[in-house]
Amino acid sequence: MLRIxxxxxxxxDEEEFDCGGEAHVTRPENPANLSDDEWSxxxxxxxxxxxxxxxxxxxTYGCRQxxxxxxxxxxxxxxxxxxMGSFPSFNGMNVENVxxxxxx
Amino acid sequence: MDKFSLLQLAKHSLKxxxxxxxxxxxxxxxxxxxxxxxxxxGQGLATAYYLASKYGVKNVAVLExxxxxxxxxxxxxxxxxxxxxxxxxxxxFDHSLKxxxxxxxxxxxxxxxxxxxxxxxxHSRHDMEMLxxxxxxxxxxxxxxxxxxxxxxxxxxxxxxxxxNARFPIWGGYIQRRGGVxxxxxxxxxxxxxxxxxxxxxxxxxxxxxxQISGNSVSGVSTNQGFIRADKVAFAxxxxxxxxxxxxxxxxxxxxxxxxxxVSEPIKPxxxxxxxxxxxxxxxxxxxxGEILIGGGADRYPSYGQRGNLPVLEETVTATLGxxxxxxxxxxxxxxxxxxxxxxxxxPIIGKTSVTGLYISGGWGTGGFxxxxxxxxxxxxxxAHDQPxxxxxxxxxxxxxxxxxxxxxxxxxxxx
Ligand SMILES: Cc1cc2nc3c(=O)[nH]c(=O)nc-3n(C[C@H](O)[C@H](O)[C@H](O)COP(=O)(O)OP(=O)(O)OC[C@H]3O[C@@H](n4cnc5c(N)ncnc54)[C@H](O)[C@@H]3O)c2cc1C
Ligand SMILES: [Zn+2]
Numbered sequence: 001m002l003r004i005x006x007x008x009x010x011x012x013d014e015e016e017f018d019c020g021g022e023a024h025v026t027r028p029e030n031p032a033n034l035s036d037d038e039w040s041x042x043x044x045x046x047x048x049x050x051x052x053x054x055x056x057x058x059x060t061y062g063c064r065q066x067x068x069x070x071x072x073x074x075x076x077x078x079x080x081x082x083x084m085g086s087f088p089s090f091n092g093m094n095v096e097n098v099x100x101x102x103x104x
Numbered sequence: 105m106d107k108f109s110l111l112q113l114a115k116h117s118l119k120x121x122x123x124x125x126x127x128x129x130x131x132x133x134x135x136x137x138x139x140x141x142x143x144x145x146g147q148g149l150a151t152a153y154y155l156a157s158k159y160g161v162k163n164v165a166v167l168e169x170x171x172x173x174x175x176x177x178x179x180x181x182x183x184x185x186x187x188x189x190x191x192x193x194x195x196x197f198d199h200s201l202k203x204x205x206x207x208x209x210x211x212x213x214x215x216x217x218x219x220x221x222x223x224x225x226x227h228s229r230h231d232m233e234m235l236x237x238x239x240x241x242x243x244x245x246x247x248x249x250x251x252x253x254x255x256x257x258x259x260x261x262x263x264x265x266x267x268x269n270a271r272f273p274i275w276g277g278y279i280q281r282r283g284g285v286x287x288x289x290x291x292x293x294x295x296x297x298x299x300x301x302x303x304x305x306x307x308x309x310x311x312x313x314x315x316q317i318s319g320n321s322v323s324g325v326s327t328n329q330g331f332i333r334a335d336k337v338a339f340a341x342x343x344x345x346x347x348x349x350x351x352x353x354x355x356x357x358x359x360x361x362x363x364x365x366x367v368s369e370p371i372k373p374x375x376x377x378x379x380x381x382x383x384x385x386x387x388x389x390x391x392x393x394g395e396i397l398i399g400g401g402a403d404r405y406p407s408y409g410q411r412g413n414l415p416v417l418e419e420t421v422t423a424t425l426g427x428x429x430x431x432x433x434x435x436x437x438x439x440x441x442x443x444x445x446x447x448x449x450x451x452p453i454i455g456k457t458s459v460t461g462l463y464i465s466g467g468w469g470t471g472g473f474x475x476x477x478x479x480x481x482x483x484x485x486x487x488a489h490d491q492p493x494x495x496x497x498x499x500x501x502x503x504x505x506x507x508x509x510x511x512x513x514x515x516x517x518x519x520x
Binding site for chain 1 (some may be wrong): 357358359405406408409413415448
């Protein structure tokens with residue numbers, strides 16, 4: 001069971017939340033200029049990282065607000081929760097060090 | 105290798121069963137193979153077997169990072185059936201079911217196929233209409249399917265709560281009588297033993313860490329046991345499909361999620377075949393040992409941790425007890441999870457890739473056990489001829505760019 005610290009409501013059980021999948025996917029500026037491969041890549045392909053994954057989550061059964069989460073997909077450790085539209089800071093560490101810490 | 109027969113059994117029993125030979129060798133990897141298969145689950149092992157038995161390619165290795173069948177093949181709920189919806193799928197899955205029907209004798213290994221039927225339940229008038237449509241579609245494609253009344257369902261499944269007071273009252277359902285279960289380990293071991301006896305090297309504790317590509321052609325794999333050369337490499341690694349694709353430099357439309365299952369303590373025979381409720385997301389069967397085997401929907405966020413989380417476990421148990429109230433008296437003995445590789449249309453990705461000599465068998469998601477014989481047969485054909493087998497042309501990876509998805513989300517039976 002994940003215990004998720006909603007930036008607006010505080011710590012709640014994972015059952016109150018929905019995972020909205022990969023974060024930081026931006027819609028292409030000019031879809032009409034893309035090849036079928038590029039468009040389907042945007043629509044369907046996923047990073048699906050084994051390790052630290054950046055995801056969007058929503059506090060569906062609480063404040064209904066979206067936020068981002070950096071989470072390890074093997075240990076499920078939540079490394080950072082950060083606002084929509086921003087990027088994780090990993091508390092000033094570089095990602096490799098974070099990975100090492102989570103895996104240790 | 106000893107052929108299994110009554111005579112052999114008698115002979116060995118006289119000697120106290122002390123002289124059975126190992127079912128497969130544990131060879132050192134050679135420097136070079138014609139074909140290297142990454143992943144020693146059912147899909148990889150079956151591919152190796154059909155390459156050697158049917159398509160004349162015998163210099164083959166299967167590389168497995170753990171033990172064979174230790175992935176989803178040894179963790180699944182063993183349902184085999186061919187009641188999909190679209191012809192592309194039914195053709196493929198019915199080919200698989202037909203191969204299953206003859207598999208024990210083909211492999212000289214009892215895979216314990218037991219065709220007790222696959223019953224799908226309806227909980228409303230609308231569900232009934234959907235099942236009529238589904239079963240009609242199957243009949244038109246020559247696959248067996250029959251609508252069932254409540255009384256018929258009760259006869260087959262006396263413990264099912266068909267009363268009007270049930271949490272989700274049952275209106276009826278349909279059955280594919282040829283559906284059922286098979287023993288998962290036996291499928292992996294049977295293919296492994298048969299492949300080994302044809303000269304295939306099965307190498308366990310061998311993890312592939314990189315795929316070597318020169319120009320646009322595959323040239324081999326790096327492993328924890330050294331570099332292994334091969335001009336043809338196939339990967340069948342289920343939840344790790346994205347990881348292997350990344351080694352080869354491309355991405356796939358796949359999300360890895362845990363799928364859980366659990367068994368109760370063993371009890372006397374009380375239910376026949378498999379019963380699924382697509383509404384409450386649970387399905388149930390009884391193993392040959394008597395355990396009640398319960399499966400449900402996939403966990404709802406990406407994960408490579410083969411554990412499964414508590415909320416989904418609770419939902420699955422709740423759903424099952426709504427269907428079978430008397431099971432509330434049973435103790436659960438074990439719970440586990442496998443990592444399933446889910447595609448946007450819940451159909452597999454199998455065939456050639458953009459890299460010459462590299463083949464993929466993935467995206468099997470929650471339903472690739474039933475597909476092991478057909479997946480192995482058709483991928484072996486594809487590797488041997490470097491041409492996709494007819495049955496898997498619709499499942500190639502380029503269907504996403506073409507927009508020709510085969511949406512079988514509903515036929516999967518449970519949420520994912
Ligand atoms: C709980 C559960 C219930 C299920 N129920 C059903 C069901 O009732 N019916 C059905 O049809 N299907 C079911 N499935 C799905 C089915 O189990 C899978 O689709 C099927 O087993 C896939 O077979 P596979 O050989 O591709 O994968 P696996 O059996 O998972 O084999 C892949 C192998 O690849 C190995 N591997 C991974 N990475 C590497 C590497 N880098 N190097 C070397 N080896 C590697 C793994 O160790 C693993 O052994 C279920 C799955 C689960 C988890
Ligand atoms: Zn909140």
